[in-house]
Amino acid sequence: MIQRQKGCNDIFGREAKVWKYIDHVIDDLMIRYNYNYIRTPIFEATELFHRGVGETTDIVKKESYDFEDKGGRNITLRPEGTAGVVRAFIENKMYGDPNQPVKVYYNGTMYRYERPQAGRDRELTQFGMEILGSDDPLSDAEIISAAVTLYQELGLKEIKVNLNSLGDNESREAYRNALIDYFKPHIKDLCEDCQERLEKNPLRILDCKVDQENDLLKKAPKTLDYLNEESRDRFEKVQEFLDTMQIEYTIDPNIVRGLDYYNHTVFEIEAKVEGFGSNNVLGGGGRYNGLVNQLDGPETPCVGFATGIGRLAMAIELEKVKLPLIESIDLFLLYVNEDEKKYAAYLAQELRKYGFIVETEYTGRGLKAQFKQADRLNAKFTCVLNSEDLDNNEVKIKNNQTKEEEIISLDVLAYYLSENIMDEEGGCQCGDDCHCEETCDCGCQEGKECTCGDDCHCGENCDCGCQEGKECTCGDDCHCGENCDCGCQEGKECTCGDDCHCGESCHCHDK
């Protein structure tokens, strides 16, 4: 069997719906902030990243996907989005557009040759936004506010913005030297990694996990003390704008972004989500005033932000945010014989044109199994197409929630559906596409309130203890409780994982 490549993922099923939803929220947000979508190539000349990101960084030396194409060109799969956007900005002379600053966003895959671990894959999808051509502290604040708003609109509660300023090049250099001078006499007190960091990247020492409790670190010089007046002034302005926008943040002098091109404002946004592993930073960004010029464009101040969609999706799922995903269909058409099947094909086509979500049978299931399938798909209505009825230009339609059946004329089927489905969603105030209960008070379909008795199959949102919750059916020997389907048996050690709750009501622990 051919397997997918290491550190790559197939996104499908529910996860894909979540990703699509995130994309939708992003697009909507970006319209309101007036950023235009930009789509740049996934591969670029290797030189772009070498010059843009820095020749000596690990990113370029070890972690990039470099290859030579058949024409002998040196190609690199993009490890991040900013370099490509800046290249496009320069190449298409966007700096000449009277409409300044240029505000763009991207959403696509990035590649880094790394050992996968929690929240880190070789292929990752990032959303990012950039403002090119403004040095105004308001643009820094806008980027941060948009990022925070995105997380909020996705339903994440515990969001923390860590903010810092590296200052301009002068301040940055002064600080770097101060750090080296400070740590050098005490080099023996630092961990091995930090001893190496001292020359290579002294700022990262502040971030060290091993030495975190070391007094040396706590008393180390802070970036902010080394900002020159201009840099300090602009940092304060950024904060003022954030305050005005009511964006909460904390100053964290230890935020040091990895790339050389950052100066002035830098920030990271983390989500406090249980089970997120060691990489809990959702996204980050900052100002990069030197990059455009460094890549042969005109001196252009820029600020940007990027966040990983994968981590975002994971955070949303871990937080159990309720999303307005479409998880039901309007109608399932059942049939038995060939004539009825043809009619199903015809009806499905017609009703889909009207905008209904219609499904029918394709695998030769019997009638009983077709009903099951309709339930699996959460069909709101079912139609058993019956030759006799069809000859009379009639169809039997069943409301799959109320179980009420009606025989209606085929001519009014579409009308009937729209009337009845609209009735359910009649109270919705949040716009046409919403089927949710959480984001509005309309009590519409997705919430699927259970009103039924013993035979209910309505699933997660229901407390009736019915089938979906996977009631234990494993028989006499098992006592592992209602929510467990681990198949464990009394007298044997339970080996099931975190999702199983059999520990409490189950006797599986007696070996």
Next chain:
RNA sequence: GCGCCAUUGGUGAAGUGGUUAACACGCUAGUUUGUGGCACUAGUAUGCAAGAGUUCGAUUCUCUUAUGACGCCCCA
């Protein structure tokens, strides 16, 4: 680049150096139910990640590789 643990069916998984690899879920068919959800019956891996080795014999032991999970380094 380094470390640690893992890899059994569509799913959760049990298990052993030796005839037909538990159990449960799911799925399919059938019986019954006025056309589904309940119940019952039957079916559902030529196979235990791949390759090599040890052995009379390996899914079970050893090695290599691949992948997954987590951590280190590093971080976009």
